[in-house]
Amino acid sequence: MHSLSLNNMFFLETIPADIWITIFEVIDEPAHLVHVVLVCTKFRQLATKILLKHLLWTKEEPTRRNLADWESVHTDLLCLPRRLKLGISFEGLSFTGPAPLDLLPANKLYDAVIQQICRFNMLEEVTLTRTTVTPVIYQLVASLPKLRILEITSCTFVTQDPLGLTPLPEADITSNITHLILQNNTPSRDQPSTELADHPLHRLAGPSLRCLTITWSPTSSLLFGTQRWQLPNLSQLNLNVALLTRDMMDSAVEFVNNCTAGPRVSLRVNKHNIPDNQISSTxxxxxxxxxxxxxxxxxxxxxGSHCEVEHVTVTESLELTHLLAGLERLSKNIRTLDLQLRKYDNEVLFAIRQLFPDVESVAIRFGKGCLPENIMVMLGSDILPDLKQLRTLKLSMDANCIPPQPPADYNAYFLLHALNQNPPEDEPQTPSDATSTLFDPADLKDYLVGWNRYCPKLRTVQLTSVAVWNRRFEGDPWVEKSVEPPVLNRNRHQYRRTSDPFFV
Incomplete structure (x- = not known):
């Protein structure tokens, strides 16, 4: 413990405890708060209570020590925890056979963790990651009256409880969860298909649910699709699809249609195997x-043309003709566009001006070519006067926009749309070589000031890969800020020959 002078000790005692608590609550990192605990006895008493609000159980030995503390020194503080993250894998859990006289360490720890969490009756948020989800977890969630946020990510689901588990008090499998996250989980391999229609999460997170984030897969569509899960008050739905097929497309649309409250939907698709000739006609x-x-x-x-989609981020680089064809299928409601081009062409800016007059943010990354010398004049005379709502404009080179060539024996059935196009002609320039010396900073700043006549809402402009210009309000001076150029992602050269595993 750090030594303190008498003057410092007097200073600490004159400040009320609630002031110190307010200061400590601003500290985000638990590791930094631990240093506060070591300052003096008063700080240890005050900061410890803040540390106990957010529990992190991701390693076995620290978790065992923390459980022992809750049985001894923290017995009167069970009402403090508000958030808990459990990330222990519990390797070696035993599920079958007669219960041994001496349980395995993993079984003992699993039981101790469940029993202790059940005592935290003020928990508002629980995160389960890379751990084992058994039926007792659903009882545990139902026993927490204040729980509102439940996240289950990268977990393994099991249909039976481990041996030696202490039964929890009987309770109805219902809760008041408003936010649920289910991502990249591995379903049980021994669950009969007849049981898929009735899942405890249907009752745990039903009428009360407001926001759902879920990895959509064949298994999750069986568990939660086709009217099996009633979500009458859902207002926000985030769907993540690892591999989009036609069946997955239909089941996702059906699931959205069954959400009667009309939620705002965010869709994320990693890749697809739908043939090109079907995409344009579907x-x-x-x-x-x-x-x-x-x-x-x-x-x-x-x-479609009547859809309400407002934000589009494109994750594959396209030739200009394919990009324009895709943009023409979108509605005029677009507010933000993040696009990738194999080779820069001014035509994409003219298309955006015509198709999306109310766009607020445009970001275009390109792998080859460079901005023309008259780009500033062209933007000021032909593009910006018709984009009154524009707040962000970014045009920059990114070597990742040049797609790699697939191996000769790669299965074309799993090829992405972008990889079916013509291969690149040559290696791209580095970002700094292409654009960083195109504009003189003084001249560029003069252009930015002049653009205020057309786009008074413009706040961010990027025309090179190494610098961004910003201003906070209309009339403020433009300030240049250096940024790191994009790093070439070497992993993009590694093709996967099999589809992703099915997740819940």
Whole structure:
């Protein structure tokens, strides 16, 4: 413990405890708060209570010590924890056979963790990650009256409880959860298909649920699709799809249609295996779709001309003709656009001006070519006068926009839309070589000031890969800020020959 002078000790005692608590609550990192605990006895008493509000159980030995503390020194502080994250894998859990006289360490720890969490009756948020979810977890969640946020990520679901588990008090499997996150979980392999229609989460997170984030897969569509899960008050739905197929597309649209409150939908698609000749002719509107992240041709299937999609982030680089064809399928409601081009062409800016006059943010990354010398004049005379709502404009080179060539024996059935196009002609320039010396900073600043006549809401402009210009309010001076150029992602050269595992 640090030594303190008498003057400092007097200073500490004159400040009320609630003032110190307010200061300590601003500290985000628990590790920094631990240093506060070591200052003096008073700080240890005050800061310890704040530390106990957010529990992190991700390693076995520290968790065992913390459980022992709750049985001894913290017995009168059970009402403090508000958030808990459990990330212990519990390797070696035993589920079958007669209960041994001496339980395995993993079974003992699992039981101790469940029993202790049940005592935290003021918990508001529980996160389960890389751990084992057994039926007792659903009882545990139902026993926490204040719980509102439940996150289950990268967990393994098991249909039976481990041996030696102490029974929890009987309670109805219901809760008041408003936010639920289910991502990248591995379903049980021994669960009969007849049981898929009735899952405890249907009752745990039903009428009270307001926001749902879920990895959509064949298994999750069986568990939660086709009217099996009634969500009458859902207002926000985030769907993440690892591999989009036609069946997955239909089941996702059906699930959204069953959400009677008309939620705002955010759709994220990593890749797809839908043939190109079907993409252009397929239209499966998804009601409430507001944000999309993934291949541009895919969003065109979900977002027709009357769709409400407002935010589009394209994750594959396209030739100009394919990009323009994809943009033409979108509605005029677009507010933010993040696009990737294989080679820069001014035509994309003219298309955006014509198709999306109310766009607020435009970001275009390109792998080859460079901005023309008259780009500032062209923007000021031909583009910006028609984009009155524009707040952000970014045009920059990114070597990742040059797609790699697939191996000769790669299965074309799993090829993405972008990889079916012509291969690149040559290696791209580095970002700094292409654009960083194109503009003189003084001249660029003069142009930015002049653009205020057309776009008074403009706040961010990027025309190189190494610098961004910002201003806070209209009339403020533009300030240049250096940024790191994009790093080439070498992992993009590693193709996967099998589809992703099915997740819940």
């Amino acid at each position: 239209s499966v509107p998804m009601h409430g779709l507001r944000a999309f992240w993934g291949p541009l041709p895919v969003v065109g299937m979900f977002a």
